[in-house]
Amino acid sequence: MASCDNPNVDSDALMTRRQKYDGKTKICVKCKEGAGNIVIRYAVYCKTCFFPLIQMRFKKSLEPSINPVPDGARRKTLKAGGSLVVAFSGGTGSTALLDLVAKTYFPVRNNGETLKGGKDHPRNADQGVWKGKPAVCYVEVCGAFPGEKDRTEEIQNMVQRYLGQPFEYIPLRLEDSFDPMWWSTIRGGESASFARTLRLDMTDEDLRLTEASSSSFNDSPLNRLKAYLSSLPTQTAFHSAIQNLIRLLLLHIAASRKASHLLLGTSLTSLSVNLISGISQGTGFSVSEEAKEEWYPQPGRGMPVRVIRPLRDIGMKECAMWDWWCGLRVDGQTRHLNGSWKHAIGALARDFIFGLETDYPATVSTIARTCAKLAPKHGSEGTCVLCERPAQDGVQEWKSRISIRSYSEASSAVSGNTRPPHLNEEEISNLTKPSASSTPANSSLTPHLCYACHTLLTSRSNRGTSAPLPTGRAAEKISLPVWVNATLAASRSPGGDEDSTPGEVVQTIKMRRVDMKSQISELLLADD
Amino acid sequence: MQSELFDPGDRVAIGASGGKDSTVLAYVMKTLNERYQYGLELFLLSIDEGITGYRDDSLETVKRNQQQYDMPLKILSYDELYGWTMDAIVSQVGRKNNCTFCGVFRRQALDRGAAMLNVDHIVTGHNADDIAETVLMNIMRGDIARLGRCTAICTQGEDTVRRSKPFKYAYEKEIVMYAYFKKLDYFSTECIYSPDAYRGHARAFLKDLEAARPSAIIDIIHSGEAFEVKKEVKATQKVQRKYPPGASESNALCKACTLLEGLERGMADSGTTDRGRKRLDEAGPAPENIRTIPYFKLPSGSPAIAVETPS
Ligand SMILES: [Zn+2]
Ligand SMILES: [Zn+2]
Ligand SMILES: [Zn+2]
Numbered sequence: 001m002a003s004c005d006n007p008n009v010d011s012d013a014l015m016t017r018r019q020k021y022d023g024k025t026k027i028c029v030k031c032k033e034g035a036g037n038i039v040i041r042y043a044v045y046c047k048t049c050f051f052p053l054i055q056m057r058f059k060k061s062l063e064p065s066i067n068p069v070p071d072g073a074r075r076k077t078l079k080a081g082g083s084l085v086v087a088f089s090g091g092t093g094s095t096a097l098l099d100l101v102a103k104t105y106f107p108v109r110n111n112g113e114t115l116k117g118g119k120d121h122p123r124n125a126d127q128g129v130w131k132g133k134p135a136v137c138y139v140e141v142c143g144a145f146p147g148e149k150d151r152t153e154e155i156q157n158m159v160q161r162y163l164g165q166p167f168e169y170i171p172l173r174l175e176d177s178f179d180p181m182w183w184s185t186i187r188g189g190e191s192a193s194f195a196r197t198l199r200l201d202m203t204d205e206d207l208r209l210t211e212a213s214s215s216s217f218n219d220s221p222l223n224r225l226k227a228y229l230s231s232l233p234t235q236t237a238f239h240s241a242i243q244n245l246i247r248l249l250l251l252h253i254a255a256s257r258k259a260s261h262l263l264l265g266t267s268l269t270s271l272s273v274n275l276i277s278g279i280s281q282g283t284g285f286s287v288s289e290e291a292k293e294e295w296y297p298q299p300g301r302g303m304p305v306r307v308i309r310p311l312r313d314i315g316m317k318e319c320a321m322w323d324w325w326c327g328l329r330v331d332g333q334t335r336h337l338n339g340s341w342k343h344a345i346g347a348l349a350r351d352f353i354f355g356l357e358t359d360y361p362a363t364v365s366t367i368a369r370t371c372a373k374l375a376p377k378h379g380s381e382g383t384c385v386l387c388e389r390p391a392q393d394g395v396q397e398w399k400s401r402i403s404i405r406s407y408s409e410a411s412s413a414v415s416g417n418t419r420p421p422h423l424n425e426e427e428i429s430n431l432t433k434p435s436a437s438s439t440p441a442n443s444s445l446t447p448h449l450c451y452a453c454h455t456l457l458t459s460r461s462n463r464g465t466s467a468p469l470p471t472g473r474a475a476e477k478i479s480l481p482v483w484v485n486a487t488l489a490a491s492r493s494p495g496g497d498e499d500s501t502p503g504e505v506v507q508t509i510k511m512r513r514v515d516m517k518s519q520i521s522e523l524l525l526a527d528d
Numbered sequence: 529m530q531s532e533l534f535d536p537g538d539r540v541a542i543g544a545s546g547g548k549d550s551t552v553l554a555y556v557m558k559t560l561n562e563r564y565q566y567g568l569e570l571f572l573l574s575i576d577e578g579i580t581g582y583r584d585d586s587l588e589t590v591k592r593n594q595q596q597y598d599m600p601l602k603i604l605s606y607d608e609l610y611g612w613t614m615d616a617i618v619s620q621v622g623r624k625n626n627c628t629f630c631g632v633f634r635r636q637a638l639d640r641g642a643a644m645l646n647v648d649h650i651v652t653g654h655n656a657d658d659i660a661e662t663v664l665m666n667i668m669r670g671d672i673a674r675l676g677r678c679t680a681i682c683t684q685g686e687d688t689v690r691r692s693k694p695f696k697y698a699y700e701k702e703i704v705m706y707a708y709f710k711k712l713d714y715f716s717t718e719c720i721y722s723p724d725a726y727r728g729h730a731r732a733f734l735k736d737l738e739a740a741r742p743s744a745i746i747d748i749i750h751s752g753e754a755f756e757v758k759k760e761v762k763a764t765q766k767v768q769r770k771y772p773p774g775a776s777e778s779n780a781l782c783k784a785c786t787l788l789e790g791l792e793r794g795m796a797d798s799g800t801t802d803r804g805r806k807r808l809d810e811a812g813p814a815p816e817n818i819r820t821i822p823y824f825k826l827p828s829g830s831p832a833i834a835v836e837t838p839s
Pocket of ligand 2: 384385386387388389449450451452453454
């Protein structure tokens with residue numbers, strides 16, 4: 001082989017359409033005896049070999065993260081630093097997850113008891129992998145979807161078979177995220193921060209915050225949830241906001257139970273969907289958190305919770321096979337991804353990945369493997385108050401520099417939407433001017449947000465959302481989830497802990513449109 | 529242009545395809561250069577892949593741009609550089625992997641063309657939609673090396689001329705709008721050999737995303753800029769990249785050369801499949817008489833070749 005002296009020797013990854021399954025092999029690749037029952041990534045397995053294979057992958061994804069400090073090559077004892085919370089939605093993945101967790105770590109003894117003398121017996125206190133009583137947690141989302149039925153009891157029946165074991169069932173509701181009473185309960189009475197409560201002005205581009213006294217706080221949590229969701233500018237935001245609320249409800253309940261681990265039933269397929277969906281919504285900075293995350297509650301709110309997805313190496317199809325062969329009842333569809341929300345980015349990503357999985361089965365795992373090799377480019381400078389994930393610095397400067405807003409105005413102008421037709425460019429920029437640069441950081445939500453959450457609250461589209469605001473609610477006075485309120489209140493209170501002041505950490509300088517325009521004037525040469 | 533891409537007096541080649549992006553880019557570059565006296569010396573550089581009925585019209589557009597904008601034009605053909613037109617390549621490899629050949633050859637042809645023009649810099653018309661699509665494609669194909677650099681506004685390889693994408697943040701729609709208002713004529717044509725189904729899926733998905741929320745394109749680019757390849761992955765990758773199995777650093781071939789060698793020896797799949805590559809390696813060293821691509825030297829002194837100047 002001759003050399004071309006080109007030092008930049010590069011390998012070109014090429015996507016060829018691999019054969020799904022040649023259809024010839026009928027014998028299990030593992031035991032070489034049993035007749036094949038299922039094809040997993042081009043290989044045939046029999047039913048007998050399927051179960052240990054799945055369980056092995058499950059353990060491989062989970063066990064290295066169980067001990068607070070990983071003990072290197074071979075594990076000796078599995079001993080978690082806290083208790084266990086398993087998230088359960090009734091779907092394919094979480095049904096398989098709960099079954100795997102129960103069978104692997106809480107096997108039923110002959111007499112039906114898991115441990116003699118009950119788990120609270122001092123003799124057994126130190127025997128399990130996790131401390132205390134493990135919990136199965138379900139978040140009911142029907143509050144966000146009028147007309148949907150409440151499945152709390154139905155789900156309880158589904159997990160019933162495990163409740164004889166040490167599991168405790170904890171039903172939550174989406175609207176709990178707007179309920180100061182709930183917050184107070186899980187925070188062990190912390191309620192001082194609700195003497196004053198913050199409202200968000202969703203009509204203001206700078207996301208202005210105002211204070212309301214708690215006496216004006218007589219709305220039900222459900223109404224506050226509905227107002228928050230319907231004030232969001234897109235279906236994408238509506239859908240993603242719900243995912244965010246579910247995630248944080250689970251995290252906060254985990255923290256309140258001194259859990260060291262929160263397990264999610266995200267399959268390999270769902271993980272790829274989440275990754276593509278997230279990247280399409282600007283979450284690149286926290287892309288590595290999507291597979292494996294260590295969540296630090298705000299200072300003073302307890303120990304970190306590891307969010308683990310033990311099924312992240314197992315496809316949706318294999319999860320479904322597990323459920324089927326184990327005789328587990330699975331709830332059909334993920335409801336909120338259907339109907340009018342099918343144009344949300346989350347739903348588009350799902351359809352896209354499911355479509356690819358049929359034609360290019362390798363893609364799904366490639367996406368997950370690629371993203372596992374990524375890390376945030378810059379160190380984290382703070383935490384976003386809305387999603388409580390690491391936030392990147394300088395997000396607002398970036399947005400200003402590429403004049404993303406002037407595009408949305410320009411495109412709306414072209415499509416005849418949202419932009420007030422009677423105002424010219426100058427008048428529009430005057431409208432937003434007073435609340436700009438001079439505004440103290442604490443009266444705007446913007447500096448406390450990561451890129452994706454800021455986009456969620458501000459980025460518009462022609463389609464908008466279909467849900468109208470509940471009567472009597474104004475888009476200028478939108479309540480925020482209880483933890484946002486608590487974090488912001490803590491950062492506002494004089495003499496508060498310095499570390500709990502995200503406003504100081506993530507603070508950015510908001511640019512006025514005139515300044516922005518002068519910066520990009522060279523690019524706007526169409527004016528002559 | 530805020531990224532301080534150019535210095536006064538730079539010689540800059542505009543990669544011109546006759547399509548909307550490069551036509552608008554040529555117009556904008558010329559206008560800005562004159563209005564703000566950047567003092568850039570601008571050239572049009574066009575690649576002729578040798579696809580009958582595909583490039584002919586767009587090359588006419590490029591030639592018209594040469595007249596309108598009063599810029600020197602260099603058209604470099606695959607035939608001239610590699611001895612193979614795309615038509616000839618397709619007749620040998622079929623339509624399955626031809627986009628691989630075309631993409632790799634075009635990239636290198638632009639470098640060679642730039643060397644011939646002795647320019648400091650190549651600018652290409654890649655817009656925000658293209659970059660977002662590339663981010664998605666690289667994630668889907670697991671192309672970590674490209675994923676790391678595809679969002680950079682300016683890149684410079686060890687052996688290549690500086691390349692930039694001034695339209696990185698410009699939506700395709702904006703460019704169309706601009707061309708429309710400025711009454712710029714361009715050619716909108718898809719490569720006739722192109723149906724790259726996989727990329728097609730990604731493109732359609734991107735259009736759906738944009739319809740759902742127009743900022744999605746910029747949001748994807750932001751994502752691409754916010755992450756990087758983990759340090760430990762980068763380290764292992766370098767090793768793998770420089771020493772592929774059975775090759776030491778000194779005899780490793782770049783992609784373009786591998787593809788060309790495969791074509792010349794009638795084993796075109798050597799550049800596109802592992803099996804084909806193995807077959808090529810087993811067939812022993814390349815004969816002396818096959819065509820190879822001359823090694824690129826960083827430009828120095830005056831242009832190596834004469835260019836067509838507008839008459
Ligand atoms: Zn078997
Ligand atoms: Zn956030
Ligand atoms: Zn080479």
